[in-house]
Amino acid sequence: MNLAIDVHRLRKEFKVQKNREGLKGAVRDLFRREYNQVAAVKDISFQIPQGEICGYIGENGAGKSTTIKMLTGILVPTSGDIRVGGFVPYKEREKFVRNIGVVFGQRSQLWWDIGVIESFQLLKKVYRVPDAEYRSRMDELVERLQLGELLNRPVRKLSLGQRMRCELAASLIHNPEILFLDEPTIGLDIMVKTEIREFLKSMNKRYGTTILLTTHDLQDIEALCSRVIMLDDGRIIYDGGLEELKERWGKGKEVILRFSEPVSLPRLRELTAGLQVDWSLDNELTAKVWIPQQAASVSEVLSRVVGITTIEDIKILETNTDDIVREIYKSGSAEAKKELREEQEVTLHV
Ligand SMILES: Nc1ncnc2c1ncn2[C@@H]1O[C@H](COP(=O)(O)OP(=O)(O)OP(=O)(O)O)[C@@H](O)[C@H]1O
Structure with a gap:
């Protein structure tokens, strides 16, 4: 397996100045400064194979940006090993940089006062992209990201969504193997978010571009990532598939059924006797059933009720990823949460 990103026991500590209290303390600080060491990233290890789109998530201050800065060579690690595209980022x-593209949603890599196309031409020179390659690449990016009308405008005159489309193009001018995206959809409306997600998916498929995506928007993760790495207080608390995360931590499913004839709660409960599911009625034709993860499957429940009358419509609602991830952040550990749930299950069965 070819690895795009290979990280072993990566650590970053910052030296932070201590502020002593009061005026006396401030004066003493002037003469003799004291410092604390703060660990932002604490000995993390992970590997990302070429061509994967991986989500890198965590609450504010978890250490995501610090990791991305080390992976892109902006920061030098305190200890540990990093290889990105075969290179040690801060050394070579x-x-x-010719192998990677970076988009920081909150900061621009384009020159504010000049036309977008001029920024692109400068980047072409920085990355030493041959003319023919640049032309075919630009044709593709302009078409895919609909940049035609934006090319001659100065960046400061673009809307956020227009600027972000240009930022993406800028990061891809040299066809990098690995793309780092730090909050690429922040502040964008749903239409632009969707366009950007579709674009990223197609670039990944077409060129096998590896993407490491940092975001607070879990819809980005759902749309793009098969894998997610979750960070809390500088440590990895989950690294695995998104579906697995949902299966492991989802609490259950709610199924809404619309029948062709009136149904009663006692009848529904009688039909599903023995399954630990919870029925309620919205109106005489519409019933809701909550199926806890461990209690039964949707098909088991449906097979019991399917005979009573025709089912006109079925809607299955799963616990959404936002809820799952919020709960894991709250508990601080995916493992701790699992133990907690196992405990609850034991209590339930007693
Ligand atoms: N240059 C620095 N000097 C001192 N401390 C820093 C520095 N950069 C980051 N930190 C600290 O390291 C920790 C991790 O910060 P980081 O920016 O990596 O988090 P994050 O997960 O990207 O958060 P956010 O989602 O808010 O961007 C925080 O406690 C932050 O205050």
Whole structure:
């Protein structure tokens, strides 16, 4: 397996100045500064194979940006090993940057006062992209990201969504193997978010571009990532498939059924006797059933009720990823949460 990103026991500590209290303390600080060491990333290890789109998530201050800055060579790690595209990012800067693209949603890599196309031409020179390659690449990016009308406008005159489309194009001018995206959809409306997600998916498929995506928007993760790495207080608390995460931590499913004839709660409960599911009625034709993860499957419940009358419509609602991830953040550990749930199950069965 070819690895795009290979990280072993990566650590970053920052030296933070201590502020002593009061005026006396402030004066003493002027003469003799004291410092604390703060660990932002604490000995994390992970590997990302070429061509994967991986979500890198965590609450504010978890250490995501610090990791991305080390992976892109902006920060030097305190300890640990990193290889990105075969390079040690902070050592082999010039060769290394030709392999990667970076988009920081909150910061621009384009020159504010000049036309977008001029920024692109400058980046072409920085990355030493041959003319023919640049032309065919630009044709593709302009078409896919609908940049035609934006090319001659200065960046400061673009809307956020227009600027983000240009930022993406800028990060891909040199066809990098690995793309780092830090909050690429922040502040964008749903239409632009969707366009950007579709674009990223197609780039990944077409060129096998590896993407590491940092985001607070879990819809980005759902749309793009098969894998997610979850960070809390500088440590990895989950690294695995998104579906697995949902299966492991989802609490159950709610199924809404619309019947062709009136149904009663006692009848529904009687039909599903023995399954620990919970029925309620919205109106005489519409019933809701909550199926806890461990209690029964949707098909078991449906097979019991299917005979009573025709089912006109079925809607299955799963616990959404936002809820699952919020709960894991709250508990601080995916493992701790699992133990907690197992405990609850034991209590339930007693
Ligand atoms: N240059 C720095 N000097 C001191 N501390 C820093 C520095 N950069 C980051 N930190 C601290 O390291 C921790 C991790 O910060 P980081 O920016 O990596 O988090 P994050 O997960 O990207 O958060 P957010 O979602 O808010 O961007 C925080 O406690 C932050 O205050």
